[in-house]
Amino acid sequence: MNNKRFEKFLLHELWIAYDAARKGKRQTVDEHQFELSAMENVINLRDSLIRHYYKPSRGVAFIVHDPVTREIVAAPFRDRVIHHFLFNICADWWDRHFSADSYSCRVGKGTLYGQKRLAHHIRQATENYTRQAFSVKLDIQGYFMSLNHDLLYDRVLWGLEQQFFHSKLPDLKNNIRCHPADKHQLYNLLKYIWHEIIYDQPMDGIRIHGSRRDWAQLPRSKSLFHQPKERGIVIGNLTSQLLSNIFLDQLDRFVQFDLGYKHYGRYVDDFFIIVPIERREQLLRDIGVIEKYLRQELKLTLHPRKQYKQPVDKGVPFIGAVVYPGFIIPGRRVRHNSYKAAYKLATNGEGSIEGFVSRMGSVKQINSRKFYKKLFDSFGWDYDWTPDPPKNK
Numbered sequence: 461m462n463n464k465r466f467e468k469f470l471l472h473e474l475w476i477a478y479d480a481a482r483k484g485k486r487q488t489v490d491e492h493q494f495e496l497s498a499m500e501n502v503i504n505l506r507d508s509l510i511r512h513y514y515k516p517s518r519g520v521a522f523i524v525h526d527p528v529t530r531e532i533v534a535a536p537f538r539d540r541v542i543h544h545f546l547f548n549i550c551a552d553w554w555d556r557h558f559s560a561d562s563y564s565c566r567v568g569k570g571t572l573y574g575q576k577r578l579a580h581h582i583r584q585a586t587e588n589y590t591r592q593a594f595s596v597k598l599d600i601q602g603y604f605m606s607l608n609h610d611l612l613y614d615r616v617l618w619g620l621e622q623q624f625f626h627s628k629l630p631d632l633k634n635n636i637r638c639h640p641a642d643k644h645q646l647y648n649l650l651k652y653i654w655h656e657i658i659y660d661q662p663m664d665g666i667r668i669h670g671s672r673r674d675w676a677q678l679p680r681s682k683s684l685f686h687q688p689k690e691r692g693i694v695i696g697n698l699t700s701q702l703l704s705n706i707f708l709d710q711l712d713r714f715v716q717f718d719l720g721y722k723h724y725g726r727y728v729d730d731f732f733i734i735v736p737i738e739r740r741e742q743l744l745r746d747i748g749v750i751e752k753y754l755r756q757e758l759k760l761t762l763h764p765r766k767q768y769k770q771p772v773d774k775g776v777p778f779i780g781a782v783v784y785p786g787f788i789i790p791g792r793r794v795r796h797n798s799y800k801a802a803y804k805l806a807t808n809g810e811g812s813i814e815g816f817v818s819r820m821g822s823v824k825q826i827n828s829r830k831f832y833k834k835l836f837d838s839f840g841w842d843y844d845w846t847p848d849p850p851k852n853k
Contacts, residue, residue, distance in 0.1 A: 463510075466642045470506050470649075477544035478502055481537065490537040505538060512652055514542070516660045519694075520667045523674040527780065527793055531683050533662055533694035543698040546653060549646075551702055553623040558705060559712040561725040563779075565701040571779045572825055574727045578734075578783045581723040582772050585734045589785045592737035595776045596747060599766035600754065602681045603729035604704065605692045608759045612693070612707055613658045619706060620650055658703070662694050691759075704728055707758070714753055719746055727779045734772060744769065781826055788826040795831060806839045 478498065482491060494501050508514040517536040524532055535543065555566060563574035585593040600606070624647045638646045663684045668675070680686040684694065693700050708726060715724050715733065721743075723734035735743045747767075754760040768777060775782040780794045790798070804810035836842070 465639055466645055467506065467510065469638045469642065469646075470509065471503065473548065474502050474506050474541060474545055477548060478541045480544045480548070481540040488537070494537045494541075501538065502541070505541060509542075509649060509653065514653070514656060516542075516657060516662065518665045518667065519662065520669055521663070522669040523678055525674075525677075526797060529677050529679075529682070530695060531678055532696040533666070533684075535694075535697050540698070542653060542657075546650070546657075547698050547702060549650065550619070550623070554619060554702065554706060554709075557619070557622075558709055559716060559726075561716075562705055562709065562712055563725060563727045565705060571727065571781075574725060574779050575781045575783060575788050575826060577725050578732060578776060578778050579786075579788055581725065581732075581734045582776070582783060582785055585723050585736055586772065586785055593734055593772045594737050594740040594743060595732060595734050595768070595770060595772045596743055597730070597732045597768040597776055597778060598747070598750070599731075599763040600708075600729035601761045601763040601766075603760065604695050604700065605682060605684065605687050606760055607693050607703070607707060608691050609658050610690070611759060612703060613655060615706055615710065616654050616658070616703070617651065620647060620654075657699055658693070661689060710758065711750075711754065714757075715750065719749065721746075725778075730779060732776060732778055734776075737771070790826065790828045790831055798832075798835060802835055802839055 478494075482495070505514070516539050519533050519535045519539070521531060521533050524530055558566070561577060563569045563571070563577065582593060582595075583589065624643060684692045693703060708729065711731070712724070712726060715721050715731075721733045721735070725732055733743060747762075747769075751762050754762060770776075773785055775784045777791055780791045781788050782791050
């Protein structure tokens with residue numbers, strides 16, 4: 461094995477990952493310090509991988525409240541380089557393997573795509589709105605906090621083995637290719653890095669930002685500080701986004717292939733099934749089958765209070781919107797947060813017009829004009845459905 465050749469390949473790929481990790485982070489102190497000796501730091505990172513002494517560093521934990529209260533962990537910049545390296549090599553194969561109806565954190569998909577895809581499934585199940593259909597929308601309780609490390613690592617290893625040794629798809633994305641003689645070395649390196657990330661205990665020695673009040677509002681079930689060491693991954697890392705899709709790809713395949721539901725879609729841990737009305741009773745029975753599969757095979761639990769079972773003409777709530785036959789409107793949380801942001805902006809100047817317009821633009825492509833006109837009128841703003849800021853009268 462030509463170690464120099466592999467070292468050169470690895471340095472090249474880490475530099476590409478470093479360049480990707482810089483985007484959007486150029487003003488952070490962490491990135492700036494890494495950039496001061498960028499080549500030296502990338503070389504040191506490469507050497508730590510080759511010698512297997514790389515360990516994830518401690519990041520920063522803080523609380524966000526939009527769209528819901530949750531715990532976020534921001535990884536140090538050197539670890540974000542590793543995350544991009546893994547993503548560059550592994551994500552393309554997985555993306556081709558994933559269901560077309562897995563929407564989160566994938567190029568060309570996302571929330572708007574998922575909402576419109578749900579509308580598409582409703583249209584198909586109702587045969588262009590000429591017949592009735594029934595919907596079930598389910599949610600997994602404490603998904604990121606509940607992920608079992610052993611099961612997650614086993615699934616990642618299965619994917620690596622398929623990608624490197626059994627798949628007919630190209631092994632690596634675009635120009636990310638090592639010499640054929642180094643294939644096993646890269647495979648073993650990826651196994652090692654994934655192991656370090658999945659089995660890391662990120663809250664040991666982490667820095668905590670934010671007020672005590674913010675942290676007090678966070679339920680214990682939504683914090684890694686209160687989970688057993690054998691389960692849970694952080695929210696906020698690029699690798700966590702990929703891992704969440706990798707693990708629930710098993711659920712997608714079970715529902716679509718084993719149970720045979722073709723009108724199905726998932727965004728992270730939030731998923732729906734649409735059926736013609738005559739299959740309503742079968743679908744309701746299969747909720748128990750899905751719950752059993754999650755509990756026994758994936759060690760996950762359906763959220764008992766976030767289950768919606770109703771005809772589609774009453775609306776299907778999904779990722780910030782409610783989808784009806786023929787139209788989509790902003791969901792209750794989006795409407796509430798929009799009013800809250802507008803109130804703060806109008807009364808004390810809290811926030812920015814740009815931020816408010818950005819929020820407005822995120823739902824501009826669904827049927828939200830009526831809602832935003834009402835909101836603008838309530839604050840005495842001229843309604844103008846453009847990216848321009850609202851004008852005070």
